[in-house]
Each structure stands twice: as C-alpha cells, then as structure tokens.
Amino acid sequence: MKKTEKEIAINTSSGAEKVETIEKEVKKQPNGAKKAQTSARTTKVQQEDAAAKARVKAVQEKEKEEKARKEAQRAAAQKRKEERAARIAKLKAEREEKRRQRAHAIAEKHQERAKKKRERAKLRAERRKGERRKKDRPSGRKSSNGGWIAAVSVLGATTLALTAALTAGAVEMKRSTESAMTAYRGTMYELTGIMEHVDNDLERVRISASNVQQSRILTDLLVQARMAELDLEKLPLSAENERGLTAFLNRTAWECERMLAKLRRGEQLTGEDFDTLERLYAANHAVRTELDKTLATMTDESLQEFIKKGTGGIADAMQRIEKSTMEENRAEMERGMEKMKEKMKNVKDKIQEKVEEMTKKTGAEMSGKDMPHIESARAEQLCKEYFSNYDIAQYQCVGETVTREYSAYNVEGYDAKGTLLFAEISQKDGALLRFDYYEDCDADTFDLQNAEQIAEDFLDKLGYDDIEVVRYRDNGTMTDFTFVYEADDVAYYPDEVRVKVCRSRGVVTAMDATKYIQNHKERVAPSVEISMDEARARLHEKLSVEASRLAVVKTKRGERAAYEFLCSYGEENYFVYLDGVNGEEIAIVNAKGIQ
Numbered sequence: 001m002k003k004t005e006k007e008i009a010i011n012t013s014s015g016a017e018k019v020e021t022i023e024k025e026v027k028k029q030p031n032g033a034k035k036a037q038t039s040a041r042t043t044k045v046q047q048e049d050a051a052a053k054a055r056v057k058a059v060q061e062k063e064k065e066e067k068a069r070k071e072a073q074r075a076a077a078q079k080r081k082e083e084r085a086a087r088i089a090k091l092k093a094e095r096e097e098k099r100r101q102r103a104h105a106i107a108e109k110h111q112e113r114a115k116k117k118r119e120r121a122k123l124r125a126e127r128r129k130g131e132r133r134k135k136d137r138p139s140g141r142k143s144s145n146g147g148w149i150a151a152v153s154v155l156g157a158t159t160l161a162l163t164a165a166l167t168a169g170a171v172e173m174k175r176s177t178e179s180a181m182t183a184y185r186g187t188m189y190e191l192t193g194i195m196e197h198v199d200n201d202l203e204r205v206r207i208s209a210s211n212v213q214q215s216r217i218l219t220d221l222l223v224q225a226r227m228a229e230l231d232l233e234k235l236p237l238s239a240e241n242e243r244g245l246t247a248f249l250n251r252t253a254w255e256c257e258r259m260l261a262k263l264r265r266g267e268q269l270t271g272e273d274f275d276t277l278e279r280l281y282a283a284n285h286a287v288r289t290e291l292d293k294t295l296a297t298m299t300d301e302s303l304q305e306f307i308k309k310g311t312g313g314i315a316d317a318m319q320r321i322e323k324s325t326m327e328e329n330r331a332e333m334e335r336g337m338e339k340m341k342e343k344m345k346n347v348k349d350k351i352q353e354k355v356e357e358m359t360k361k362t363g364a365e366m367s368g369k370d371m372p373h374i375e376s377a378r379a380e381q382l383c384k385e386y387f388s389n390y391d392i393a394q395y396q397c398v399g400e401t402v403t404r405e406y407s408a409y410n411v412e413g414y415d416a417k418g419t420l421l422f423a424e425i426s427q428k429d430g431a432l433l434r435f436d437y438y439e440d441c442d443a444d445t446f447d448l449q450n451a452e453q454i455a456e457d458f459l460d461k462l463g464y465d466d467i468e469v470v471r472y473r474d475n476g477t478m479t480d481f482t483f484v485y486e487a488d489d490v491a492y493y494p495d496e497v498r499v500k501v502c503r504s505r506g507v508v509t510a511m512d513a514t515k516y517i518q519n520h521k522e523r524v525a526p527s528v529e530i531s532m533d534e535a536r537a538r539l540h541e542k543l544s545v546e547a548s549r550l551a552v553v554k555t556k557r558g559e560r561a562a563y564e565f566l567c568s569y570g571e572e573n574y575f576v577y578l579d580g581v582n583g584e585e586i587a588i589v590n591a592k593g594i595q
Contacts, residue, residue: 191231202281222256244326379409379425441502455499494519526561528580535563543567
C-alpha cells in the first residue's frame with residue numbers, strides 16, 4: 001500500500017507568498033535514501049523562498065523609485081510656482097520703486113517751487129517796508145548823517161539781495177527756456193524727417209507690384225506713422241490743433257495694418273487699395289511740404305512765440321496742416337460711408353440669394369445660424385452699455401466689416417467735446433471686437449498700477465475674466481497692456497486681448513479682442529517631448545535666464561507648444577521661444593520697451 005506525504009511549497013509568482021500543500025506518494029525506502037531525499041527537498045524550498053524574497057524586494061524598490069519620481073515632479077511644480085511668484089514680486093517691487101521715485105521727484109519740485117515763492121515774498125516784503133519808511137519820513141525834517149548812512153546801507157543790502165535773486169531767477173528761466181526751445185526744435189526736425197520718410201514709403205508702395213516688397217514697405221510705413229504720432233504729442237499743440245493730423249496718422253497706420261493682414265493671408269492688393277494709398281500720399285505730401293517751408297523760415301524768435309503764445313508763422317503753418325488733414329479725413333469718412341452702404345447692400349443681396357437658394361434645395365427657410373444673429377439697432381444699444389461712462393449721447397451704425405474670420409457692425413459716436421469713438425460689434429453675438437477712442441492724452445495723472453486696474457475692470461465688465469496681463473508698453477502718458485488666456489501656468493498667446501489706457505483721464509481708449517475671439521477654445525495642456533532643463537541647455541551660452549514658463553505660440557505652421565525664456569545679455573533683455581517638441585528656436589524678441 002502506498003503512503004502519501006504532505007509537502008509545503010511556497011508559490012511567489014504574484015509577488016505574495018502563498019502556501020500550498022502538495023501531497024506526494026511516498027514509497028518505502030531505506031533510511032539513508034529517505035534522509036537524502038528530505039535534505040534535497042529542504043534545499044529546494046530554501047531556494048524558492050530566497051527567489052520569492054528577491055522578487056518582493058524588487059517590487060518594493062520599484063515603488064520607491066515611483067514615489068521619488070512623483071516627489072521630484074511636485075518639487076519641480078513648486079519651484080515653477082515660486083519662480084513665478086518671485087517674478088511677480090519683482091515686477092511689483094519695480095513698479096513700486098518707480099512710483100516712489102516719481103513721488104520723490106514731484107515732492108522735490110514742489111519744495112523748490114515753495115522755496116522760490118518764499119524768497120520772492122520776502123523780497124516783496126522788504127521792498128514794501130522800504131517804501132513805507134520813505135513815505136512816513138517828515139518832509140521838513142532833515143535827517144542826520146548817521147540816519148542817512150544807515151538808510152543807504154540798508155538800501156544797498158536790499159538792492160544787492162534783490163539783484164542777486166533776480167539774476168539767479170533770470171539765469172534759471174533762461175536755461176529752462178533754452179532747454180524747452182532746444183527740445184521743441186529737435187522735435188520739429190524729427191517730425192519733419194519722419195513725415196519725409198512716410199512720404200517716401202507711400203510714394204514707393206503705390207507703384208510696387210511685389211507682395212514681398214509691399215509687405216516690407218508697409219511695415220516700415222506703419223512704424224514711421226506711429227513714431228510721428230509720438231512726436232506730435234510732444235509739441236505744444238492744443239487738442240483742436242492736432243486732432244486732424246493725429247486722425248490722419250491713425251488712419252494711415254490702420255490702412256497699413258489692414259493691407260498687411262491681407263498680404264499675410266496670401267491675397268493681393270486691389271485697385272481700391274492703391275487708390276487709398278494714392279490719396280494718403282497726396283495728403284501726406286501736402287503736410288510734408290508745409291513742414292519743410294516752416295523749417296526753412298523758423299527762427300528762435302518765431303519758435304519762442306509759438307511756445308509761449310501759440311501764435312506766429314509756426315502756429316499758422318500747423319493750422320493750415322490741421323485744416324488740410326481735417327478736410328481729407330472728412331472726405332475719407334464720406335467715401336467710407338458710401339462704400340459701407342454699398343457693401344451692406346451687396347451683403348444683404350448675397351444673404352437673400354443664399355436664403356432663396358437653400359429654400360429651393362430644402363424647401364424651408366435658412367436657419368438663423370447662417371445669418372447675422374443681431375440687428376444693427378442692437379449693436380448700437382450694446383455700445384451704450386459697453387461705454388456707459390464715456391459721455392456719448394448717441395451711437396450710429398455706419399457700415400459693416402466682413403472678413404473670413406468674422407463679420408461686424410461699425411458703430412460710431414461722439415462725446416460732448418466732439419471726440420470720436422469707433423467700435424466693431426460682432427454680428428454673431430454682439431461681442432465688442434475692437435474700438436478706438438481718440439482721446440487727448442498728455443499727462444501722467446494715473447500711475448501704472450492704477451492703469452492696469454482700469455484695464456482689468458474694463459475687461460471684467462465685458463466678461464473677459466480668464467486672462468492675465470503678460471506685458472505692457474508705456475510712454476509716460478499712454479500704456480498698452482497685452483492680456484492672454486492662462487490655464488495651469490501655461491500662457492496661450494493666440495488668445496490675446498490688447499488694451500490701451502490713457503493715464504491722463506484714466507480711461508480705456510482702445511481695445512482689440514479679435515485674436516481672442518478667433519482663437520479661444522477649450523484648451524488642454526500642451527504636450528512636449530523635452531524638459532524645461534533640456535530646453536534651457538539649448539540657449540546661447542551668453543544668455544542669463546531671468547524667468548521661464550511653458551507657453552503656446554502661433555507661427556506660420558500653426559500653434560506650437562514652446563518654452564518661453566526671459567533672458568538678459570548685457571543691458572538688453574530678450575524673450576526667447578524654443579519648440580517644446582524638438583527644441584528648435586522659434587523666435588527672439590527684443591524686450592526693449594516691453595515690461
């Protein structure tokens with residue numbers, strides 16, 4: 001009869017020990033053979049136990065590695081968060097320091113004025129005191145020699161003090177006047193040179209047949225027009241005397257942007273575009289000719305008369321320039337209204353044709369989603385809501401803008417001072433796409449922090465509550481903020497809104513949200529194949545990295561995930577963008593003037 005023996009084996013295939021009972025038949029064997037067999041089985045069990053423990057240890061090591069990797073990821077995320085907080089704190093500190101410096105400078109200026117005022121008051125008091133003594137002296141009484149000597153001494157001392165004060169004041173006034181004249185003279189020469197440059201660009205682009213050459217000239221023309229606007233703000237002109245020329249320069253810049261956008265889309269400039277360039281050239285040539293004549297006859301006396309009184313030959317020339325540009329602007333507006341009316345008629349005809357065509361095909365009317373969702377009257381009402389604090393009594397729809405990306409109503413309104421507000425309202429949902437408010441801006445009343453808050457409040461009112469300011473440009477009286485959509489510490493530059501704030505009045509004078517409207521969508525985190533450190537290693541060795549983050553930028557190849565590095569080299573700062581997939585250098589932007 002066969003006997004069975006229970007043996008214990010350890011099953012470690014799943015990483016956990018499992019005890020199994022194995023029954024084996026045991027044959028009767030001699031005692032020596034039985035002991036040898038038992039020893040072999042014990043050795044085998046020990047080997048299996050050691051292997052099981054080794055596998056368990058390997059699993060534990062793997063878990064430790066995974067835990068360490070997650071800890072490293074959390075640490076890296078915390079480091080990025082701290083860097084961003086430090087960058088924000090640094091920017092705030094710089095803004096606060098600039099504010100303190102401005103406040104200190106203003107305080108010193110006020111103290112200097114108060115000191116001079118006290119000195120003048122003291123001199124006037126001494127002069128009145130001397131006059132009273134002379135008046136109270138008896139007419140028939142002769143003064144003694146001692147009194148005469150004392151009077152002469154006092155009068156001499158007073159005269160010396162008055163002469164010294166008047167001399168110092170005269171010298172200081174002369175220096176201030178000479179400095180102002182030098183600055184205004186330089187501005188006049190610079191403005192004339194820029195207008196000559198604008199004249200040359202308009203002359204060349206109106207006869208160019210190459211898209212590349214047209215794009216190059218229009219880009220330079222846009223820059224020169226903006227520079228001319230800045231110079232015009234520096235001259236001692238009233239809002240009435242510069243409104244026409246400012247509007248003309250704005251229109252020139254706007255036409256350049258429009259034509260450049262058309263060229264970027266691969267389209268050609270039309271005969272209508274060339275007619276517009278021809279008219280701009282004729283108007284600008286008249287301005288340049290008038291400025292050339294003014295410089296040829298300008299003297300120190302005429303410049304001083306212009307600065308102090310606003311009269312003379314220079315003032316007359318500026319009035320002639322203002323009159324000619326106002327007439328051109330008015331004529332252009334009339335042409336624009338006629339074109340818009342014709343365009344609206346054509347659009348309505350096309351819509352009607354499309355309705356009839358689809359009705360024939362489907363036997364039903366075209367659904368409302370293929371037609372403008374709001375009427376022009378609704379666009380006018382929305383403008384009243386958007387600009388409720390702009391003191392504009394009435395708005396009027398003057399036309400439409402129809403592009404591949406959007407269609408909008410063009411709405412205009414004038415405030416009590418006759419300042420124009422021009423807005424584009426989306427026909428789809430009534431959103432404010434862009435607007436320009438040609439408000440005079442020539443003083444630094446609101447600081448940078450207040451200007452940023454004004455821009456944020458304006459955007460919150462429009463419903464843009466998911467964007468953050470990433471940079472700004474400031475010229476002392478006007479600040480241009482750039483906001484982009486941000487999510488999970490990633491900046492999405494295609495979803496951009498630009499807001500311009502006038503720091504004289506504390507109002508938003510321009511906004512452009514077309515890029516945000518066209519590109520914004522539900523975003524998912526961009527995928528990258530190289531790390532931040534790997535991208536940083538690809539930067540030029542002479543660049544010092546000040547800040548970095550992940551961003552999405554728009555290029556000719558479409559949207560790309562990129563690492564954004566703010567770098568310094570000597571006294572210059574640059575934004576460098578590297579592709580997050582292959583580390584390719586996408587773009588380098590000089591941060592001069594960008595903060």
